[in-house]
Amino acid sequence: MADAIKVLLVDDHQVVRRGLRTFLEVQDDIEVVGEAADGAEGVDRAEELKPDVILMDVKMPGMDGVDALRRLRELDNPARVLVVTSFTEQRTVVPVLRAGAAGYVYKDVDPDALAGAIRSVHAGHILLQPEVAGALLSQEEANSGPGRAGSLTDRERQVLGLIADGRSNREIARALVLSEKTVKTHVSNILMKLDLSDRTQAALWAVRHGVTG
Numbered sequence: 001m002a003d004a005i006k007v008l009l010v011d012d013h014q015v016v017r018r019g020l021r022t023f024l025e026v027q028d029d030i031e032v033v034g035e036a037a038d039g040a041e042g043v044d045r046a047e048e049l050k051p052d053v054i055l056m057d058v059k060m061p062g063m064d065g066v067d068a069l070r071r072l073r074e075l076d077n078p079a080r081v082l083v084v085t086s087f088t089e090q091r092t093v094v095p096v097l098r099a100g101a102a103g104y105v106y107k108d109v110d111p112d113a114l115a116g117a118i119r120s121v122h123a124g125h126i127l128l129q130p131e132v133a134g135a136l137l138s139q140e141e142a143n144s145g146p147g148r149a150g151s152l153t154d155r156e157r158q159v160l161g162l163i164a165d166g167r168s169n170r171e172i173a174r175a176l177v178l179s180e181k182t183v184k185t186h187v188s189n190i191l192m193k194l195d196l197s198d199r200t201q202a203a204l205w206a207v208r209h210g211v212t213g
Contacts, residue, residue, distance in 0.1 A: 004031040005122045008051035008079070010042035010068070012060040016107070020055060020084075023111045030118060039068030046072060051079050053122050056101075058085045058092055069099035080121045084109070098197045103127035124166035126203050151193045157211055159186040163199055164206035 007030055009017045014037070021032050034049045036042035039056075040063040046054060054072075058065040069081055080102040085092075093104060102121040105114065120127045152160065155176075162172045169183045176183070187199070196202050206212070 004029050005053055005118060006031050006033045006049070006051045007118060008032075008034050008036065008042065008045055008049060008054045010036045010039065010045075010054055010056040010060075010065075011084075012037050012057065016057070020114075024115070024118075027115050030115065039063030039065060039071075042068050043071045043075070043077075046077050046079050047075065053118050054079050054081045055084050055118070056081055058083060058087055058096055066095050066099045069096065069101060073100045080124075082117055082121050082127070084114070097128075097200050100198060101200070124168060124171070126166060126200055128204075152190065156186050156190050156193070159183060160190050160202060160206050161212045163187070163190075164203045164212060166203070 007024060009020050009032060011017050011020075017035050017037075021035070024030050024032050033051055034045050036045045038060045042054065042056060043063070056065050056068065063071070065083060065085070072079065072081065081100065082103040082105065083096050083101045084105055084107055086107045087093075096104060103117055103126065105117050105127070109117070117127050158176060159172055162175060167175065169180050169187065172178070173180045173183045178186075187202075190202055191197070194202065194205055196205060
């Protein structure tokens with residue numbers, strides 16, 4: 001399975017990890033490479049195993065999912081994190097997404113849909129259930145209206161559209177024939193001008209206001 005998507009499971013409930021592993025191991029293109037019982041162990045295992053996608057719970061003893069996401073970002077770990085949790089409250093959803101999660105699904109998700117979600121975030125897409133996207137958009141719109149789009153340069157709008165398409169900085173650089181450093185600068189300027197915290201919010205803002213790549 002040289003081309004399989006490498007997945008790390010991070011959940012404090014062994015029965016949940018076992019259930020996820022049992023299902024995912026029958027998928028031809030997904031390989032479970034390890035497990036962790038809390039956020040701190042998850043970060044360590046992510047650095048060791050270099051997974052493509054991490055399935056992570058939010059509420060765990062010790063380091064929770066939000067802190068683990070922040071730590072992974074500090075380490076510049078490239079793994080895409082798909083949060084799989086039973087918590088639906090906005091006060092839980094928004095911090096997780098702001099911390100850098102690429103997707104958010106509930107533990108009662110259909111198994112085939114979960115496999116599809118793993119493939120989707122691995123491909124670079126942002127995957128949110130409708131009510132989750134609504135929670136983030138409601139906060140985003142309180143701080144950033146469509147009038148702010150006028151402050152973006154044409155190049156920044158191009159970059160924003162490609163962020164909405166799920167492109168990485170490297171892919172954006174190739175598409176626009178720019179250096180990655182220049183793309184990073186554009187992304188920083190976009191977030192500052194739109195008063196947004198991260199790429200997930202930027203992507204949702206772009207979709208909401210019709211900015212496409």
